[in-house]
Amino acid sequence: MSVLAEKVITRDWHKGANHTLDGYQKNGGYEQLKKALTMAPAAITDEVKKSGLRGRGGAGFPTGLKWSFVPSLEKNTKPRYLAINADESEPGTAKDRFILENDPHLLLEGIGIACFALGAHTCYIYARGEFKHPSAVLDKAIAEAYAAGIFGKKLMGTDFELNVYQVRGAGAYICGEETALLESLEGKKGWPRLKPPFPAVVGLFGSPTVVNNVETIASLPRIFEKGAEWFMKLGTGKSGGTRLVTVSGAVLRPGTYEVSMDTSLRELIYDKAYGQGLPEGRTVKACIPGGSSAPVLTADELDVKLEFDAFKPLQSMAGSGGVMVMDDTACMVRCLWRVARFYAEESCGQCTPCREGQPWMARIIRKIEEGRGEPADLDTLVNVAQAIAPWPPIGLGNTICALGDAGALPVQSFVQKFRKEFEDHIAQKRCPHGETPWGVFGEFK
Numbered sequence: 001m002s003v004l005a006e007k008v009i010t011r012d013w014h015k016g017a018n019h020t021l022d023g024y025q026k027n028g029g030y031e032q033l034k035k036a037l038t039m040a041p042a043a044i045t046d047e048v049k050k051s052g053l054r055g056r057g058g059a060g061f062p063t064g065l066k067w068s069f070v071p072s073l074e075k076n077t078k079p080r081y082l083a084i085n086a087d088e089s090e091p092g093t094a095k096d097r098f099i100l101e102n103d104p105h106l107l108l109e110g111i112g113i114a115c116f117a118l119g120a121h122t123c124y125i126y127a128r129g130e131f132k133h134p135s136a137v138l139d140k141a142i143a144e145a146y147a148a149g150i151f152g153k154k155l156m157g158t159d160f161e162l163n164v165y166q167v168r169g170a171g172a173y174i175c176g177e178e179t180a181l182l183e184s185l186e187g188k189k190g191w192p193r194l195k196p197p198f199p200a201v202v203g204l205f206g207s208p209t210v211v212n213n214v215e216t217i218a219s220l221p222r223i224f225e226k227g228a229e230w231f232m233k234l235g236t237g238k239s240g241g242t243r244l245v246t247v248s249g250a251v252l253r254p255g256t257y258e259v260s261m262d263t264s265l266r267e268l269i270y271d272k273a274y275g276q277g278l279p280e281g282r283t284v285k286a287c288i289p290g291g292s293s294a295p296v297l298t299a300d301e302l303d304v305k306l307e308f309d310a311f312k313p314l315q316s317m318a319g320s321g322g323v324m325v326m327d328d329t330a331c332m333v334r335c336l337w338r339v340a341r342f343y344a345e346e347s348c349g350q351c352t353p354c355r356e357g358q359p360w361m362a363r364i365i366r367k368i369e370e371g372r373g374e375p376a377d378l379d380t381l382v383n384v385a386q387a388i389a390p391w392p393p394i395g396l397g398n399t400i401c402a403l404g405d406a407g408a409l410p411v412q413s414f415v416q417k418f419r420k421e422f423e424d425h426i427a428q429k430r431c432p433h434g435e436t437p438w439g440v441f442g443e444f445k
């Protein structure tokens, strides 16, 4: 069993009042920012590249490489920005909120390092609107950092000015997509932008902007404390560091855990340190490995490692680390209907395949679950999904942003891997699993 020997992000979460500036500094906080401020900005980016740090927001894009797309000041004299993505709305994902609550200064120290490397004098942290407590803790930490002279006109006493602001979202999942987030920060409706140009070149207010996830940036102080090589060695393949993953569903001990990327899904579900297996008599039927948009896996596919590239042969993805486990009693049609309803509601409506297709798929799945399905429905369902985003492979979406794919991939993978369950519903003209105590459709019964 691969239990993590060394904690990176969660290392100090249980040490004193780590969420306060005083507690954080007692645990060695802000020493790495001090160190980074003595380095050349390009050398910081090189160190991040060497560390193998990859974005924890979902796509696993190499962080140092993303930073290097920001044009030099000679080529583009506009101010540059860092935007932190703390929107965390992907169903099944609950990790960034715990960083904000337990270690807000770890994020703020990472922001100092990143902004200095990028030459960004302003950082916006875009936080999910529902984050009442995490946002309050973060606000307090920002105020503490200003009062201690860490942020403001002189970043830790240097001549580099850095201002950091928290901006609260208003509950739209789409505002976690990086260009919708920028639109929302500009005070507009959160509609994703066509790419290219990418935000690193044309981002916030038309200026070069790097958008990074909370966990990504919170990893930076550790990289500068222990070195890029140490961080790279902690990981596996081309991915450095550890990951925070959230396990929910049919396991005995759901929760958010920091794991080595060498850990397999099976270990995460069954290990005593993590999910602790399923209740007696139950077995795994299916597992969504990386937030609800990640194609579903069967019980035979659980030996995959929790590393970004490891999911490619399975045509799925590590995504945002939201692992959802379904046991042998689960109705896969009902589960898919729940997922499809989410994406239908959260589509921003800009592109026709997504705006029309997501609710269409949700209606067909509901019809099948309610016993009104016809044999032709399954082909229609897959055809609609294919028109939004062909699968496999991942990444061929026909829409402006990846929400289209996020809604289409679960449909294709559920139907491909559990087709018999869909056919049984249609043949028997009812859900073979019957109603749950709260009705077939929960509050919508």
Ligand SMILES: Cc1cc2nc3c(=O)[nH]c(=O)nc-3n(C[C@H](O)[C@H](O)[C@H](O)COP(=O)(O)O)c2cc1C
Binding pocket: 054, 055, 056, 057, 058, 059, 060, 061, 063, 085, 086, 087, 088, 089, 090, 173, 174, 175, 176, 177, 178, 179, 211, 212, 213, 214, 216, 217, 401, 402, 403, 406
């Ligand atoms: C519909 C949609 C929702 C997203 N929601 C989030 C989110 O809540 N948090 C996040 O960090 N990234 C989210 N992303 C990914 C971001 O667009 C972006 O890739 C990420 O913030 C980049 O940070 P990283 O390189 O550090 O991973 C979302 C993407 C899509 C398409």
Ligand code: SF4
Binding pocket: 174, 191, 192, 346, 347, 348, 349, 350, 351, 352, 354, 355, 399, 400, 401, 402, 403, 404
């Ligand atoms: S894919 Fe969907 S959510 Fe994304 S821009 Fe198009 S309509 Fe909006």
